[in-house]
Amino acid sequence: MAVELRHLRYLIAVAEHGSFTRAAEELRISQPTLSQQVKQLERAVGVQLLDRTGRAVRLTDAGATYVHYARGALRDLATAERAVMDLADLSRGHLRLALTPTFTAYLVGPLVAALHTAHPGITLEVREMPQDRIEAGLLADDHDLGLAFQGPHLPGIRATALFTETLGLVTAADADPGPLPVRDLATRRLALLSGDFATRGHIDAYLAAHGVRPDIAVEANSVQALTEIVRRTDLATVLPDAVTHDHPHLRPVPLDPALPSRTVTLLRRESAYESAASRAFAELTTRLVHTRGYLPAPAGSARAAAGVDQAADAP
Template sequence: MLLRHIRYLLAVAEHRNFTRAAEALHVSQPTLSQQIKQLEDVLGAPLFDRSGRTVRLTDAGEAYVRYARLALQDLEAGKRAMHDVQDLTRGSLRLAMTPTFTAYLIGPLLARFNSLYPGINLSVEEMTQDQIEAALAADRLDIGIAFTGSHLADIDSQTLFAETLSLVVSEAHPGFARQQSLDAQALGQQSLVLLSGDFATRQHIDLYCRQQGIAPRIAIEANSISAIVEIVRRGQLATILPEAITRELPGLRPLALQPALPQRTVALLSRKGAYCSAASEAFRALASAQ
């Protein structure tokens, strides 16, 4: 049984005449009659009484037409819903990002996206990069925001921008009132609060310290960017975080490291071959324009 069988059935039921129904459907009358006969054969009962001057539904036809109309209404509603998703009046988007992006990137980006597409339901999670890639591969996410580099085999990346890491201190920190930069050896003497070792940012910092031949003095480890920011803002500890965070959060000041930490390339991650919804495409376009 096909959708056209239901449309043909309802047209004949409405016009009570095969010829007029065929004209309304823009098909030949023999074709219409053949299709109705096929439907009756599938259902195992006659749907129309053809014995009079007009065609009328049989009792079986009356019962079936009621459900056929409901089914057609649901199909039409489904078509509208699909169009709604395509024009971004409805839909959903599952996002995840590594922790540093929650402090400076994702807030303004999601606020802008929501103002443009308020009908899109957003699900947002904070994860390590390994967790993001595993969730993408398992189709539990649509898009991840992380870094380029070595990825799982079925992960694609789209470059967004380069991120610079700096030493971050409180604006009121007395030891750095007039300094604009800090060399690696001085960094080795500074007490730090850093992300824990399972985060990509921390691994990037540890590699830099090994390359500079210094062992960082880690006073506190935390798995929360907001906690690290508050500790630095209210005390004498420093941290190493994206410089962009200092432009978004008050009470912080960046100091350039000499030599500088290598920049990291921020990217949108997705699963290779995954269906890309209209919401995903819109988010990609907005993120790329930042």
């Protein structure tokens, strides 16, 4: 019997769930059918791939090796299908973009608008997630591109520096334009991102370094929530300055000394097929950050570094 793609997908599903029942539910086939198909695969390759003797179904050593290559085969096939469907004239295409959450507040909207205007035939899938998950997803071919911060990065990830993100106090538009000495934040009531955001850790470290204990009136797990709160109250927040670009009711107030800046990068898998849609999006991104006047990235920051993941915003 020849091995078919469904056999690979079925085996991988059982391995991931550790259960024929749960895998069958995900695959929307009956459990007996799934079991029969996996047995067919085992007969075809001539070895036992699953250990069914325990409470959970586990891969045998041979099964783990087979699944490793099966995943690679399915990933390569998906890449081949996208390459065939990709048209250089950009009359159609699909792009899978992953990004850390703060970019939804000021960057993803203008980027999507620019892409839709220039190439309306390209469909876009946008997902928010922490940076370590973005990089793992790129390596697994779950995403085409990622928007995050400069490394260190996982081996196999290529980073292209886009611009420098600056952070400061964000207040209602009628507030004093500053600059504001950092010590004055001890007397300002603040609304900040919750502690599970890396941006909040960045802010906390800055305040602690200057001996400031902030008066936190509100914590939120959404940048959009913070901008609405600041707009309608006398509270202030600390966010990327660029958040105010499309919000006339908000004003950026520089702090003295300034918060450490961060380099925003476009991430790719080094060996990935780069579709016409990916190339178009990268070019649009470069033009847009220049048009909007974001600070250039520091010289030399475009190199991708291998090593331990950098934490990134994640609710």
